[in-house]
Amino acid sequence: MRRARTLALALLAALACATRPARPPPPPAASAAPAAAPAASARAVPDRWWDGAVFYEVFVRSFDDSDGNGMGDFAGLTAKLDYLNDGNPGTTTDLGVDALWLMPIMKSPSYHGYDVTDYEQVNPQYGTEAGFERFVQEAHRRGLRVILDLVLNHTSDAHPWFRESAKGPQSPKRDWYVWSPTDLGWTQPWNAQSGSTWHERNGAFYYGVFWGGMPDLNYRNPEVREEAKRIARFWLAKGVDGFRLDAIRHLIETGPGKGQAGSPENHVFLREFAAAVKAAKPDAMLVGEVWSDAGDIAEYYGDGKDELDMLFDFPLATAIVQGVKEGDPGRITNALDDVKRLYPPGAVDAPFLTNHDQIRVATQLGDDPARLRLAAAILLTLPGAPFLWQGEELGMQNGPGNEDEWKRTPMPWDGSPKGGFTTGQPWMELAPGHERANVAAETGDPGSLLSRYRALVRARHQSPALARGGIEVLDAGAPGVLAYLRRGEGETVLVVHGLGDDPVDVALTAPAAGAEPLLVDAGGAIAAEGGKVRVKLPARRSAIWRVR
Known part of the structure; x- marks a missing residue:
């Protein structure tokens, strides 16, 4: 049998040595069921369908429960697809997103699914393989792309691979995980005060950076x-x-x-993995989680073509939320400048506000309607492919605790005690405020946050410059004002946000001829003045004009 290697030996060895369509085109017809409703028009698939697309992150367990057992499932998600995108670009009653990111759906012993026990089986709590395949077909029929959370770093300690690996040094799977005869005493790289990342099993120690229930695979x-x-x-x-x-x-x-995060060998494997994925499906997309600064994130694009297609922009997300909260655009402009300086040419950014690991943006912004509308407008007018976190478009708040479960509570479809999520007992109680922040209450209200998101997504689809253009941040010459031009595909768009407490009244060096409103909050005005353009806005409002 092949002799098992330990990480300690590996360490010794290492020391020794343009015109964009209104929406991204639907997936190829071969993967879609015959259409029974209006579908997005068929087009040749562009090289990068994700560039400019709007993504929506879904936690299946918390989205919609079809059978009353208190947990969301594939059937519930499929039934609610028209809320996300009904397949008809001409309607205004859907959110209009272009792609869905599903948090882990593979077999797992946990509620969250980030500790997989079988990579080829769907979580039976979510439904069957056939149910999942029907969901994908129905999504594709509406022109929605589907990406899955793929957890490569680690498995569950209940995975058959690990159980076999833990039997001893002669196990054929021993070298599938990282073992050491002693506890090397490494702490978590983000928390030097934490306990060891080495965990004992059968007289030896295996490496698990997150915890003992998630042993790291040996790449x-x-x-x-x-x-x-x-x-x-x-x-x-x-x-x-x-x-x-x-x-x-x-x-x-x-x-x-530092050796536990961002090693050069990570990039070697990811380039190899990306090449294999593209060989199997040339238009497949890879987006990565690198929770770090812009410099670290930029490295995972490779040369912009050979590694990952997109990376989540954590610094920009923090900057948007804090900038809106504090009324100061400086953080945002600094983060945008970092992207411009550090990312390789052609890199597609993945901006967002919050995700499933973070306190919800509505809670961070004090459930302030004006600030939530402002944050949405900033996110959806920036370059790249913005990601929305399920319920964010409603102003869903966090639950009363900091545990991850409180960040992932059930989606409120109406204001009833169970939120229309289930007829049974919800797996987790709904977040506070769901009686008013829910789909039913906001759908018919033109002033609701949901209506705001729908309008912003439509504006993005109607504007090639907003969807795929570049960005030029303007010097507003006034505190609390964030202004920029988006240019692309023969179009120029002027975007102005008032983040502060005071109304906006600024003169910008920008084109103003033939200003056409794409989305302008009440009280917004624009006029040419002495070779510049004067913009007026009430406090905490936004305006988007197509200009010449």
Whole structure:
């Protein structure tokens, strides 16, 4: 039998040595069921359908329950697809998103699914394989792309691979995980005060950067690398359009501290993995989680073509939320400047406000309607492919605790005690305020946050410059004002946001001829003045004009 390697030995060895369509086109017809409702028009698939697309993150367990057992499922999600995108670009009653990111749906012992026990089986609590495939077909029929959360860094300690690996040094799966005969005493790289990341099992120690229930896979092992590629091909063959890659800074460790995050070997494997994914499906998309600064994030684009297609922009997300909260655009302009300076040419940013790991933006902004509308307008007028977190468009608040479950509470479809989410007992109680922040209450209200998101997504689809153009931040010469031009596809769009307490009255060096409103809050005005353009806005309002 092949002799098992330990990380300690590996460490010693290391020391020794243009015109965009209104919406992204639907997936190829071969992966879609015959249309029974208006569908997005068929077009040749562009190289990068995700560039400018609007994504929506879904936690299936909390989206919609079809059978009354208190947990969301594939059937519930399928039934609610028209809320997300009804397949008809001419309607205004859907949110209008272009793609869905599903948090882990593979078999797992936990509620969240980030500790997989079978990469080829769907979580039976969510439904059957047939139910999942029907969901993908129905999504595709509406022109919606589907990407899955793929957890490559680690498995559950209940995974058969790990159980076999833990049997001893002679196990054929021993080298699928990272083992050491002693506890090397490394702490978590983001928390030097935490306990060891080495965990005892059967007289030896295995590495698990998050906790003992999630042992890290060993990507120095070619068998593990090939298995990861095979799993990706398995799901691509089922019609999915790409993957969100979890915790990719931690794939391969070279030592304690900084060696546990961002090693050069991570990039070697990710380029190899990306090449395999593109070979299997050339238009598949990969978006990665690198929770770090802009410099670290930029490295995972490779040269802009050979590694990941998109990376979540955590610094920009923090900057938007804090900038809106404090009324100061400086954080935002600094973050945008970092992207411009550090990202490779052609890189597609993935901006967002919050995700499933963070306190919800409505809670961070004090449930302030004006600030929530402002944050939405900033997000959806920036370059890249913005991601919305389920319920964000309603102003869903966090639950009363900081535990992750309180960030992922059920979607409120109406104001009833169970929120229209289930007829049974919800797996988690609904967030406070759901009686008024829900789909039913906001759908018919033109002043609601949901209506705001719908209008912003429509404006983005109607404007090639907003969807895929570049950005030029303007010097507003006044505190609390964020202004920029978006240019692309023969179009120029002027965007102005008032973040502060005072009304906006600024003269900008920008074109103003033939200003056409795309979305202008009440009280917004624009006029040419002495070679500049004067913009007026009430406090905490936004305006978007197409200009010449």
